[in-house]
Amino acid sequence: MPELPEVETVRRGLCSLVEGAQIVDARITCRKFRILIPEGLEQSLKGRRILSIGRRAKYLLLELDGGGGRLVVHLGMSGKFFVRNVGQQQGKHEHVTLRLADGREIIFQDARRFGLFLPLTEEHAASLLEHLGPEPFAEDFSADYLAQSLARKGQAIKIVLMDQELVVGVGNIYASEVLFRTSINPATPARDCVHKAAELVCVIREVLQEAIEAGGSTLRDYANASGDSGYFQHNFKVYGRAGESCVVCASKIESIRQGGRSSFFCPACQK
């Protein structure tokens, strides 16, 4: 499901809905995720207040009070993290339920279980977060930095943009959209894109920012923390549009496989 804009949308929603709320009960019905949820987490969550909800890359970080430390949550491909009001019906694959004092529940639901839900130990902080590249909106994601990084890589630019060690938050959808807006063919070796580094920095920020402002993209059944859809999918220029006409030149949008994922591009606009 989620690239940076979707995760940020979820974060903002949760902040406004449950920041400061107290967890009165926790229920975990499946522990088998990318990393096993440790036994006994339920007990350690009881009575904790959620002080703040942050984000690093596509990871959500929930700060708890009372020495509860932090929870790290990743949505993988199919994960959802949302608040359910009293009386709303339960769905399938609701693996973690945090009941709040007012009766609402925070639900972590993830059909494919590629996500994770963990107390953030030192070890996990090191293995999950330490190797991550700069945030796209941070100053250290600069044109110079990107130019130097691209110069060292012969891999296709599409693959490189999705590498979370280079810059975090760009996934399969936004990589295709960024390359369309910068007129770069997704198969171009990264080192041949050095001259476009400054433009890439701008466009990556622009695309992600627009998507955040649209409340993320909703494909299939993704929803934000309140269960609402995003709107950015209506702004896709190439993603998921194979065979349709390019909005600029009317050529047919093509689809190729790169690193096991689909890439979409206009063969005329993106040489």
Place this chain on the structure above:
DNA sequence: CCTAGACCCTGTACGC
């Protein structure tokens, strides 16, 4: 080092 590919898992869409 670097790369391509398999793999984790379930749901859905589509062709036969």
Place this chain on the structure above:
DNA sequence: TGCGTACAGGGTCTAG
């Protein structure tokens, strides 16, 4: 209707 296949927004590990 049912079955088989391919594919889905991510990340990690392995083999070459």
